[in-house]
Amino acid sequence: MNIKRNCIFLLDKEKDKPDSKLRYRIKWDGNTVAFNVGYRVDNNKWVAEAQRCKPNTTHGKKKISAATINAEINRLEETINDTFFFFEQTGQIPTSSEFRDEVNKRNGKIVEKEEKTIFDYYQQFIIEQGKENSWSDNTYKRHKTTMNHLKKFAPDLTFSDLTHEGLSRLVDYFMNIEVDNETGMKNYTAKKYINLAKWFLKWASEKGYNKELAFITFKEKLKTIPAKVIFLEWNELMSVYNATFPDAPHLELAKDVFCFQCFTSLRYSDVRNLKKADIYDGYLTTTTIKTDEPLKIELNKYSKAILEKYKDIEGIYALPVPVNQRMNKYIKDICKACEINEPICRTYYKGAERIDEIHPKYELIGTHCGRKTFICNALMLGIAPNIVMKWTGHRDYKSMKPYIDIADKAKEEAMKLFNR
Structure with missing residues (x-):
C-alpha cells in the first residue's frame, strides 16, 4: 500500500515583517495537517524551489544559522516519511488527528500511557524487520495474516499465554478454522503460520519483550508431504x-x-x-x-x-x-x-x-x-x-x-x- 501525499514547506508571511514562521503542510486523501518547524526564516533568504534556507545565512532576531534550520527540515521530512511508512504497513489511511498524534509521539510530545499489547509488538516487528531486510510484499502480507489469525485466536493474547499448551491450542485453532468454506487448514498451511509466529516470538525474545521461550522447543505434530514439483516436460x-x-x-x-x-x-x-x-x-x-x-x-x-x-x-x-x-x-x-x-x-x-x-x-x-x-x-x-x-x-x-x-x-x- 502506498499513500499518495503532497508535502511542502511554507512561510507564514506577516505584513511588514521581514521574516516568517516556517511550517510543513502535508495533504493526503482529503486530509491536511501542518507542523510548525520551530524557527522563523528571513523571507529573502528562503529558496522555495529547494525547500531550504540559503546556505551560509542567518535568520530571525536570534540569528539562527541556515545549517541548523535545514537540519531540522531534514529531520522533520524523515519523521513524516517514517510515519507514512508506518501507516502503509498497517494497511491504514490515517485521519488528520491519527497522523498528527503519531508524528507528535515520534517527536516525543506524547507519552504512551497504555501498555503495549502483543499485537503492538507484532506491528513493530513487521515495520522494523520489513524495513531492515527489504521484505517483499508477500512477506509483509504473510505476517499481517499471521497477526490477524492470532487476534482471532485470542483477542487478549499475551506472550505468557504462548506456553507449550498455548501453542498446542493455537494449532487446534488452525485445524478448526473456516477456510474457503471448509473446516480446517491444510497441515502445511498451519505449519507455515506457526513458523511465522515463531519468527516473531524469536525477535520479541531478543528484544526483551517476550520471556516465554516455549516456542523454541515446541514441535507441532502435523504430518506433511513435500509438495510435488509441477513443471512442463x-x-x-x-x-x-x-x-x-x-x-x-x-x-x-x-x-x-x-x-x-x-x-x-x-x-x-x-x-x-x-x-x-x-x-x-x-x-x-x-x-x-x-x-x-x-x-x-x-x-x-x-x-x-x-x-x-x-x-x-x-x-x-x-x-x-x-x-x-x-x-x-x-x-x-x-x-x-x-x-x-x-x-x-x-x-x-x-x-x-x-x-x-x-x-x-x-x-x-x-x-x-x-x-x-x-x-x-x-x-x-x-x-x-x-x-x-x-x-x-x-x-x-x-x-x-x-x-x-x-x-x-x-x-x-x-x-x-x-x-x-
Whole structure:
C-alpha cells in the first residue's frame, strides 16, 4: 500500500515583517495537517524551489544559522516519511488527528500511557524487520495474516499465554478454522503460520519483550508431504511454445511471457520488471526482486525469438506482461488447449486425515511453474547443477535437491529403454 501525499514547506508571511514562521503542510486523501518547524526564516533568504534556507545565512532576531534550520527540515521530512511508512504497513489511511498524534509521539510530545499489547509488538516487528531486510510484499502480507489469525485466536493474547499448551491450542485453532468454506487448514498451511509466529516470538525474545521461550522447543505434530514439483516436460513445453492463438491475442502474449520464463528461469516478478536496457547481445542481466541476487543469464534461440517478437513495443519494458492473476488463468487455458491433461495426484493432510486430489495437469500450471520448468529441463538435458544455479541464483544444493531428484528419476526411466 502506498499513500499518495503532497508535502511542502511554507512561510507564514506577516505584513511588514521581514521574516516568517516556517511550517510543513502535508495533504493526503482529503486530509491536511501542518507542523510548525520551530524557527522563523528571513523571507529573502528562503529558496522555495529547494525547500531550504540559503546556505551560509542567518535568520530571525536570534540569528539562527541556515545549517541548523535545514537540519531540522531534514529531520522533520524523515519523521513524516517514517510515519507514512508506518501507516502503509498497517494497511491504514490515517485521519488528520491519527497522523498528527503519531508524528507528535515520534517527536516525543506524547507519552504512551497504555501498555503495549502483543499485537503492538507484532506491528513493530513487521515495520522494523520489513524495513531492515527489504521484505517483499508477500512477506509483509504473510505476517499481517499471521497477526490477524492470532487476534482471532485470542483477542487478549499475551506472550505468557504462548506456553507449550498455548501453542498446542493455537494449532487446534488452525485445524478448526473456516477456510474457503471448509473446516480446517491444510497441515502445511498451519505449519507455515506457526513458523511465522515463531519468527516473531524469536525477535520479541531478543528484544526483551517476550520471556516465554516455549516456542523454541515446541514441535507441532502435523504430518506433511513435500509438495510435488509441477513443471512442463520438454515435449509439453514445445507444444505450448509452438501453439498459436491468432484469434486470442491475450493468450498469444501470455504464452510468450510464460515460455520466456521457461527458457530463462526468471520468476514472474522479474520478467515483469525486465527492461529493454537489461538486454544485451546474447544475454540479459537482472537483480531479482525476491532475493536481490544479481544474475547474468545467457539467451537461447527460444528466448531470443520471443524478445525479437516484442522489440518494437513502446516503453522501457522488454515484454508487455499481464497482471499475475490474469496470467495464471491464461496459462491454464493455453495448456488445456494444448491437451496437457495428464492426471496429477496431489496429496496433503488435514490433521490426521490424508486427502488425495486428482487434477488434470493444466489446472496446476501457473507462472510459478515457468522457473521450475527451466530448472528440471536443464538438469534433464545434462547441464551441471552448479551451472544451473548460476542462472537461477540458488545459493545451495539443498534448495536444488527436489529438482535434481526429478532429473535423476528421469534418467533412470530413460535407461530402461535399453531393456526393451
